[in-house]
Amino acid sequence: xxxxxxxxxxxxxxxxxxxxxxAALPDQCEAGxxxxxxxxxxAAFSQVNRIVVSGMGGSAIGASLLASLIASECxxxxxxxxxxxxxxxxxxxxxxxxxxxYSGETxxxxxxxxxxxxxxxxxxxxxxxxxxxxxxxxxxxALATFDYKSQPRAALGYSFTPLLALLCRLGLVADxxxxxxxAVAAMRAWQKEIEPSSPVSKNSAKxxxxxxxxxxxxxxxxxxxxxxxxxxxxxxxxxxxxxxxFEVLPEADHNAICGTLPDEAAxxxxxxxxxxxxxxxxxQLRHAITRxxxxxxxxxxxxxxxxxxxxxxxxxxxxxxxxxxxxxxxLLNKVDPTVIAGIVELKARLTEAK
Numbered sequence: 467x468x469x470x471x472x473x474x475x476x477x478x479x480x481x482x483x484x485x486x487x488x489a490a491l492p493d494q495c496e497a498g499x500x501x502x503x504x505x506x507x508x509a510a511f512s513q514v515n516r517i518v519v520s521g522m523g524g525s526a527i528g529a530s531l532l533a534s535l536i537a538s539e540c541x542x543x544x545x546x547x548x549x550x551x552x553x554x555x556x557x558x559x560x561x562x563x564x565x566x567x568y569s570g571e572t573x574x575x576x577x578x579x580x581x582x583x584x585x586x587x588x589x590x591x592x593x594x595x596x597x598x599x600x601x602x603x604x605x606x607x608a609l610a611t612f613d614y615k616s617q618p619r620a621a622l623g624y625s626f627t628p629l630l631a632l633l634c635r636l637g638l639v640a641d642x643x644x645x646x647x648x649a650v651a652a653m654r655a656w657q658k659e660i661e662p663s664s665p666v667s668k669n670s671a672k673x674x675x676x677x678x679x680x681x682x683x684x685x686x687x688x689x690x691x692x693x694x695x696x697x698x699x700x701x702x703x704x705x706x707x708x709x710x711x712f713e714v715l716p717e718a719d720h721n722a723i724c725g726t727l728p729d730e731a732a733x734x735x736x737x738x739x740x741x742x743x744x745x746x747x748x749x750q751l752r753h754a755i756t757r758x759x760x761x762x763x764x765x766x767x768x769x770x771x772x773x774x775x776x777x778x779x780x781x782x783x784x785x786x787x788x789x790x791x792x793x794x795x796x797l798l799n800k801v802d803p804t805v806i807a808g809i810v811e812l813k814a815r816l817t818e819a820k
Contacts, residue, residue, distance in 0.1 A: 468797055468798050468800065470662070470666055470669075470672045470675075470794055470797060470798070471665050471666055471672075473662070475797055476662060476797070479796075479797050479800065479801070479802060479803075480793075480797065480802065480803055480804070481802065481804075482802065482803075482804035482805075483804075484617075484620060484705065484793055484796075484802075484803035484804045485662060485793055485803075487616045487617075487620035487621075488620070488786070488789045488790055488793055489657065489661065490623075491622060491623055491653065491782075491785070491786050491789065492623075492650045492653045492654050492657070492786070493623070494614070494621065494622065494623020494624055494627075495623040495626070495627045495646065495649070495650055495653075495782065496623075496627075496646075496650060497612070497614075497623065497624070498612070498623045498624045498625075498626065498627035498628045498631070499627045499628070499630070499631045499643070499646055501610060501612055501624070501628050501631075502610060502627075502628040502629075502631035502632050502635065503631065503635075505608060505609070505610045505628075505632075506608065507608055507632075507635060507636075508588070508608060510559065510588060511562060511588060511608070511636055512636060512637070513559070513560060514542060514559075514560055514561060514562040514588055514636075515541075515542050515560050515561075516542055516543055516545070516555065516556070516560065516561045516562070517542055517543070517544045517545070517561075517562045517564065517633075517638075518544075518545045518546075518547055518552065518556050518561060518562070518563045518564070518582075518587075519544070519545070519546050519547070519563075519564045519566050519629065520547045520552070520563060520564070520565050520566065520574070520575050520578035520579060520582070521546070521547075521548065521565070521566035521567060521572070521575055521625075522548055522567075522572050522574050522575060523618060523619065523700070524568065524617065524618030524619030524620070524621070524622070524625065524700075525566045525567050525568045525572065525575070525618050525625055526546055526548050526566060526625075527619070527622065527625065527626075527693070527696065527697055527700065528566070528622060528624075528625030528626030528627075528629060529544070529546045529564075529566060529625070529626075529629055530546050530693045530696065531626055531693045531694070531697070531781060531785075532544065532626060532629050532630055532633075533545070533546060533693075534689070534690050534692055534693045535630070535690055535777055535778060535781060536630075536633060536638075536639050539639050539640070540633060540638050540639050541638055542638050544633075547578055548574070549574060549578070550573075550574045550577040550578060551577070551578065551581060552578055552581050552582060552585070556582065556585065556587060557585045557586070557587065558585065558586050558587065559586055559587065559588055561582075561585075561587045561588065562587065562588040562589075562590065563578070563579065563582035563587045563588065563589055563590070564589075564590045564591070564592060564629070564632075565578070565579040565582075565589070565590070565591045565592070565593070565598050565602070566591075566592045566593070566625060566629075567591075567592075567593050567596070567598050568593065568594055568618035568621060568624075568625070569593070569594065569595075569596050569618070570591075570593040570594060570595050570596020570597050570598035570599050570600075571596045571597055571598070572598075573816075575598065576597060576598060576601070579591070579598065579601065580601075583605055588607075589602065589605055589607035589608070590602070590607055590608040590609070590610070590632075591607060591608070591609050591610070592610045592624075592625070592628055592629070593609075593610075593611060594611060594612060594613060594614070595611060599611055610628055612624045612628075617704075617804060617806065619700065619701065619704055619705075620804075622697075622785065627646065630642055630646070642778065645776050645778045645779065646778065648774065648775060648776060648778075648779050649774060649776070649778045649779040649781075649782045649783065650782075652773055652774040652775075652779040652782070652783045653782055653783050653786045655773075656773055656783050656786065656787060657786065657790075659671075660672070660787060660790045661790070671787060671790040671791045671794060672794050674738075674768065674770075674791050675706075675791050675792075675794035675795040675797075675798055676798065677736060677766070677768065678702075678706075678708070678736055678791070678795050679795065679798050679799070680734065681734050681735060681736040681766070682709060682710075682711075682731075682734055682735045682736070683699075683702055683708065683709075683710040683711075683735075683736050683737075683738065684710065684711045684712065684713060684735070684736075684737050684738070685698040685699050685702075685710065685711075685712045685713075685738045685740065686712070686713045686714070686715060686718065686737060686738065686739050686740065686753070686756070687712065687713075687714060687715070687739075687740040688714060688715040688716065688740075688742075688745055688749045688752075688753070689742065689744070689745045689746065689749065689777075690742070690744070690777040690780065690781055691740045691741075691742055691745075691772060691780065691781065691784060692714040692715075693781075694740055694781055694784050694785055694788070695712040695713070695714065695740055696712050697785050697788060698710070698712065698738070698740070698788040698791075698792070699711060699712040701788055701789055701791075701792035702792050702795065704792075704803075704806055704809075705789075705792035705793050705795070705796045705803040706792050706793075706795035706796040706799055706801070706803070707796065707799060707801045708795060708799065715749055715752050715753060715756065716748070716749055716752050718756075719752055719756060723756060723759060726763070727763075727765065729764060732763060732764040732765045733764065733766070735765050735766060736765075736766045736767070736768070737757075737760050737765055737766070737767045737768075738767070738768050738769075738770060739753050739756075739757055739767065739768070739769045739770070740770050740772065740784055741753050741769055741770070741771050741772065742771075742772045742777075742780050743771075743772075744772075744777055744780065753769075757769065770784070770787065772784045
């Protein structure tokens with residue numbers, strides 16, 4: 467039996483220190499914002515009218531979160547490309563393509579970056595180094611590098627807030643520095659309730675991880691929390707080595723709500739609703755009614771209410787909460803939250819196949 471209140475549990479099952487990285491997210495967000503303030507940006511960047519971020523996995527989630535955050539305000543559309551190739555609209559100097567790769571060696575991102583150069587796009591790289599950083603230097607592209615040693619998914623602050631700061635510097639969105647400070651404060655306040663030193667009796671993140679054990683988890687989000695639901699899903703996959711999915715409202719009410727499960731499968735399913743008072747009133751109603759539909763069909767559900775006084779604060783605090791939950795679930799599953807053997811094996815096989 468795993469005891470989440472025992473410090474030796476973390477020493478034994480988290481030797482690479484994933485919980486330290488989870489705890490550092492507020493600090494990362496501050497550092498990522500500061501990083502972008504010192505990057506040399508070409509004057510021509512002010513002329514772009516489309517922004518595309520090329521990235522995969524933990525290096526792409528920051529851009530996806532940003533796209534949902536600024537959709538109602540940003541004057542230039544922001545797209546995220548998770549592939550080797552770029553859409554046809556990505557072309558010419560009015561389009562800024564940002565290669566985002568923690569290692570600088572992500573093959574899909576490198577391929578897309580090269581394609582963007584051939585098409586004459588403005589270029590920028592966000593990375594710790596590697597081939598991507600070298601190509602950015604060779605091509606005279608803008609370059610933002612950071613030094614933070616972790617798995618890509620554990621460096622979210624460096625994949626998200628530098629991009630937010632970039633849009634602010636380009637005048638595409640209003641200055642977010644005050645909102646970021648409030649978001650960091652919200653994260654740190656909630657963290658006191660859910661960090662490892664907080665006992666299970668007072669720690670809702672530990673208890674939620676316990677509910678998730680042995681269950682198929684689907685995370686439902688909406689609006690600015692839709693991509694947060696994706697983040698929860700991927701963290702459950704990588705930190706807890708668990709299978710998970712995510713759905714987005716109101717779209718899911720036009721298809722997923724019709725899915726039925728055998729009784730045994732229903733008992734093994736847990737649907738989590740990430741809710742916000744900033745959502746459209748009808749979407750808030752959909753969350754409540756959809757949950758009732760699941761409950762009456764025998765499916766386990768729970769609701770996690772966002773905290774903070776802005777969309778940015780709600781997004782970051784909910785991400786932080788979910789990161790802790792996935793880490794605790796990993797320990798309950800008796801796995802090292804850092805290790806990603808499946809991804810390592812896949813990359814090795816791809817390398818062999820070249």
